[in-house]
Amino acid sequence: MKSIRPKLFGLHAAPSFRLNILLASLPFILLIAAYLIAADIRHQDNPQDKLMPSVSQMVDAVDRMAFTEDKRTGQYLMLEDTLSSLKRLAMGVVIAAFIGLLLGLNMAMFPGLQATLFSGVTFVSMIPPLAILPILFIVVGIDELAKVSLIVIGLFPLISRDIYLTVKKLPTEQVTKALTLGASELAVVYRIVLPQIIPRLIDSIRLSLGAAWLFLIASEAIASTDGLGYRIFLVRRYLAMDVIIPYVLWVTVLGFLFDWLLRWGVARFFPWYHKT
Amino acid sequence: MPDTRPNNYLLHIDNIYKQYGDNMVLDNIDLSVNAGELCTVVGPSGCGKSTLLRLILGQEQATSGDIFLDGKQIGLPDTQRGVVFQRYSLFPHLTVLDNVCMGRRLPQSWAENRRQKKLIIEEATHFIEKVNLSVDDLHKYPHELSGGMQQRVAIAQALISKPRILLMDEPFGALDPQTREYLQLFLLEIWEQQKMTIFFVTHDLEEAAFIGTRMFALSQYYTDDRGEGDSINRGAKIVADHRLPPVASSSEIKHHPAFIKLIENIRQAAFDPTFLQHAKDFNLKHPDAFQTLTAEEQQTSF
Numbered sequence: 001m002k003s004i005r006p007k008l009f010g011l012h013a014a015p016s017f018r019l020n021i022l023l024a025s026l027p028f029i030l031l032i033a034a035y036l037i038a039a040d041i042r043h044q045d046n047p048q049d050k051l052m053p054s055v056s057q058m059v060d061a062v063d064r065m066a067f068t069e070d071k072r073t074g075q076y077l078m079l080e081d082t083l084s085s086l087k088r089l090a091m092g093v094v095i096a097a098f099i100g101l102l103l104g105l106n107m108a109m110f111p112g113l114q115a116t117l118f119s120g121v122t123f124v125s126m127i128p129p130l131a132i133l134p135i136l137f138i139v140v141g142i143d144e145l146a147k148v149s150l151i152v153i154g155l156f157p158l159i160s161r162d163i164y165l166t167v168k169k170l171p172t173e174q175v176t177k178a179l180t181l182g183a184s185e186l187a188v189v190y191r192i193v194l195p196q197i198i199p200r201l202i203d204s205i206r207l208s209l210g211a212a213w214l215f216l217i218a219s220e221a222i223a224s225t226d227g228l229g230y231r232i233f234l235v236r237r238y239l240a241m242d243v244i245i246p247y248v249l250w251v252t253v254l255g256f257l258f259d260w261l262l263r264w265g266v267a268r269f270f271p272w273y274h275k276t
Numbered sequence: 277m278p279d280t281r282p283n284n285y286l287l288h289i290d291n292i293y294k295q296y297g298d299n300m301v302l303d304n305i306d307l308s309v310n311a312g313e314l315c316t317v318v319g320p321s322g323c324g325k326s327t328l329l330r331l332i333l334g335q336e337q338a339t340s341g342d343i344f345l346d347g348k349q350i351g352l353p354d355t356q357r358g359v360v361f362q363r364y365s366l367f368p369h370l371t372v373l374d375n376v377c378m379g380r381r382l383p384q385s386w387a388e389n390r391r392q393k394k395l396i397i398e399e400a401t402h403f404i405e406k407v408n409l410s411v412d413d414l415h416k417y418p419h420e421l422s423g424g425m426q427q428r429v430a431i432a433q434a435l436i437s438k439p440r441i442l443l444m445d446e447p448f449g450a451l452d453p454q455t456r457e458y459l460q461l462f463l464l465e466i467w468e469q470q471k472m473t474i475f476f477v478t479h480d481l482e483e484a485a486f487i488g489t490r491m492f493a494l495s496q497y498y499t500d501d502r503g504e505g506d507s508i509n510r511g512a513k514i515v516a517d518h519r520l521p522p523v524a525s526s527s528e529i530k531h532h533p534a535f536i537k538l539i540e541n542i543r544q545a546a547f548d549p550t551f552l553q554h555a556k557d558f559n560l561k562h563p564d565a566f567q568t569l570t571a572e573e574q575q576t577s578f
Contacts, residue, residue: 171363171364172335173361173363173364173365174364174367176333176335176353176359177359177361177364177365177367178367178378178382179352179353179354180333180353180354180355180357180358180359180434180437180439181355181378181379181382181383181433181437182354182355182379182382182383182437183378183382183383184382187382191382192367195369196367196368196369270369271417272368272369272417272418272419273369275368275417275419
């Protein structure tokens with residue numbers, strides 16, 4: 001029987017697997033092609049062009065940054081930058097997730113805590129984190145602490161509000177049920193509700209990773225001696241697009257990878273999550 | 277003479293009113309229930325039968341009036357009262373086995389649970405087998421089970437806590453007719469075996485008459501001496517209270533003339549908006565039935 005579904009257009013379209021892959025790669029192919037053509041045109045005018053480096057220039061730059069020891073420090077710069085950035089990012093995100101989880105969960109479950117904290121958290125969440133970066137540098141110094149704090153301050157209100165809403169959406173029957181099974185109030189919160197919102201916490205982290213990178217790179221750009229953001233802003237002074245572009249791509253790939261890992265983790269360890 | 281009713285009955289409800297804002301839902305409800313009874317509560321939708329159940333459960337509080345369980349005023353939900361809801365009875369993040377184990381694990385400390393690990397699992401498995409689930413289902417999550425299986429697990433989950441009374445709120449309301457009848461018979465079996473007291477809320481008259489040993493009808497369609505008009509804010513009352521034949525073990529009784537007649541009577545008394553009985557004429561002939569009308573509801577004429 002001939003399928004009545006169109007291949008590509010309309011509400012009922014059912015693109016085949018191969019067509020799907022082709023369509024998904026189309027934006028990438030177009031983007032790369034446009035860049036290569038534009039770069040080629042510029043290089044015909046001026047072989048030394050720095051604004052749109054050719055692929056070979058970028059390969060050279062990556063080889064220099066990632067696979068050759070730095071003459072001054074004896075280290076692989078891109079690896080060092082990546083490690084210090086990821087350390088800050090991980091610390092910031094984990095601390096923010098922890099604070100956000102506890103705040104959101106307890107505010108949603110205990111009306112007394114909600115009355116005390118809810119408007120405060122909402123208020124804090126309205127502060128643009130970058131605007132208080134100078135305050136952080138003045139108060140806690142320009143060390144790691146300032147960069148980690150910026151991520152924490154930027155992320156925890158968002159996560160706690162998301163967790164709060166998720167907990168509020170759980171049916172009250174669950175709480176009543178747990179009480180009839182002999183749960184104490186704390187057991188309801190930490191043994192019945194908490195495990196049910198962990199996958200949502202992971203989703204929430206996924207969604208806020210973009211913001212976390214933003215805060216990280218901003219603080220590294222302003223005061224740091226290593227890190228991906230530091231390097232990008234350092235080489236900007238020499239118009240070194242051949243380094244900047246691979247670094248940006250690398251940050252993007254890392255972000256994509258974490259997103260995929262977290263999504264995989266939710267599907268693997270919380271099989272019930274998307275079914276309820 | 278002091279009222280001894282609260283102590284003589286397992287469940288005793290006295291002059292319960294429940295109001296949401298200006299809307300009177302339950303209007304002077306009186307009822308007492310003996311241990312071992314399978315009480316069913318029917319009524320048109322919106323009559324407040326689920327509200328009554330939530331009051332007994334302790335999930336909500338009455339505007340005024342008293343509820344006694346074993347002669348003691350009830351408080352917030354606890355292990356005295358078990359519950360099976362139409363939905364959301366099971367914890368979605370736990371397997372069947374863990375869901376049923378919760379009734380034993382939640383009241384205890386982590387260390388005790390560790391020590392009794394095997395014992396608790398054995399006990400839970402026993403209850404799961406009682407509700408006719410196989411060992412293959414033990415490690416499935418609720419979303420992997422059919423609606424009927426989920427409700428059976430929910431019953432096992434409630435039973436393991438050995439409640440004094442099991443409250444069921446439309447437990448079979450979302451199931452197809454065959455599964456429904458199967459679960460009705462299954463519930464009767466479990467009820468006989470475990471010598472339980474059950475308070476069963478449903479909108480399905482036939483279901484209520486079929487499984488109950490006693491049936492209440494709750495309805496907002498009645499009249500009394502308070503008069504008519506918008507200023508009279510009437511809520512639902514118990515308009516009928518019937519004793520039913522002990523146990524219908526086969527669904528054939530549903531075709532018996534007496535059964536059909538009873539259903540017709542109650543349909544008229546509770547479900548017909550145009551049929552308004554006076555509060556003093558309600559059919560409350562059940563030996564445990566009682567009704568205390570206020571002076572306004574029943575004015576004595578000289």
